[in-house]
Amino acid sequence: MSEIAAPPSSQTPIPSHADIFFAFVKITLSGFGGTLPWTRRMFVEQKRWMTAEQFNEDYALCQFLPGPNIVNFASVFGSRMRGPTGAMAAWSGFLLFPLAMMLVAGILYERYSDVEAVRRVLGGIAPAAAGLIIATVAKMAAPMFRKLGTAPFVLLATAFAIGLMRWPLLLVMLVLAPVSVALAWWTRR
Amino acid sequence: MKADGDILLTLAVQFAIMSLLALGGANAVVPEIHRQAVEMRGWMDERAFADMFAISQAAPGPNVMLVTLIGYHVAGVGGALVTTLAMCGPTAVLAHFLGRTWDRFKDAPWRMAVQAGLVPISVGLVGASAIVLTQAANHNWATAVITAVTAAFAYWSRLNPLWLIGIAGLVGLAGLV
Numbered sequence: 001m002s003e004i005a006a007p008p009s010s011q012t013p014i015p016s017h018a019d020i021f022f023a024f025v026k027i028t029l030s031g032f033g034g035t036l037p038w039t040r041r042m043f044v045e046q047k048r049w050m051t052a053e054q055f056n057e058d059y060a061l062c063q064f065l066p067g068p069n070i071v072n073f074a075s076v077f078g079s080r081m082r083g084p085t086g087a088m089a090a091w092s093g094f095l096l097f098p099l100a101m102m103l104v105a106g107i108l109y110e111r112y113s114d115v116e117a118v119r120r121v122l123g124g125i126a127p128a129a130a131g132l133i134i135a136t137v138a139k140m141a142a143p144m145f146r147k148l149g150t151a152p153f154v155l156l157a158t159a160f161a162i163g164l165m166r167w168p169l170l171l172v173m174l175v176l177a178p179v180s181v182a183l184a185w186w187t188r189r
Numbered sequence: 190m191k192a193d194g195d196i197l198l199t200l201a202v203q204f205a206i207m208s209l210l211a212l213g214g215a216n217a218v219v220p221e222i223h224r225q226a227v228e229m230r231g232w233m234d235e236r237a238f239a240d241m242f243a244i245s246q247a248a249p250g251p252n253v254m255l256v257t258l259i260g261y262h263v264a265g266v267g268g269a270l271v272t273t274l275a276m277c278g279p280t281a282v283l284a285h286f287l288g289r290t291w292d293r294f295k296d297a298p299w300r301m302a303v304q305a306g307l308v309p310i311s312v313g314l315v316g317a318s319a320i321v322l323t324q325a326a327n328h329n330w331a332t333a334v335i336t337a338v339t340a341a342f343a344y345w346s347r348l349n350p351l352w353l354i355g356i357a358g359l360v361g362l363a364g365l366v
Contacts, residue, residue: 067277106269120366123366125357132246132354140312141312155309159316163321182306185302
């Protein structure tokens, strides 16, 4: 793939299924507030299972695919190393800890959500979590509004249809996705 | 016990469909989860939905684990497993197959048009999430202030978002909300 430098993956042995599984377990244990930087550090810099280029390309693909990016990344990586069973090892390693933790969170929530102190804390955190999403979307949208094109209109149409009108996602996507891709095709240079 | 087969099947089908429409990740399908769980099926009220989203943001691990909380609330442990697998399974299979062929089309014009066309939709979906969550979590001027201040800090400063979540939790605990 890369002719510039010898890819590290050719020098390091291909990780076993157990290696893959535990690598993703470890990522979820350390990934407080975003797993991407941890994944990159471990795979590219420490284990040298893939080059920086390969990481970027695989991650770009996973951002483009529907579904949780990092779960997709686990699947792509595992399948590249060890085929379908490698993908399953990566995927289950990734889900194990978060699933267990959220089950505990769910049990605690159902039991204690009516306790006054819990009620108050959640009453403060919930509007803050909404604020974080507003900031996220502002950061993502800003570059699109800075240049001329059809992207801002598609963005606003999507937010209007789903956020304000509360129309079903499937119907909105069936209409907007082809329209937006066609607009991108006609306005490409 | 409400964890009968019908509910589990409904959860499996709805979340599997959602996972394939989740352009841009889990935050993109928050409005659809809200529409199904709060508006259509009455599985929970606005407050519980806003709570669960907040917990999924504050907890370590990927945001997608919101669906685990929803599933547990609706149908216990079985529900949690079904929603999590339905949300993370189909796209992982898709990723497995596409990971092998995608590189071949790296410079194809249609691939660039598809990518360029889908990006504004995925950002628009996160925008819709912001609208839905702001409405679900806000019921007075104090919560509106928390939302606005958090958004401003998260946008203009490099502060770790967990600090903002923690401070907001303390403000809530102090009874200011």
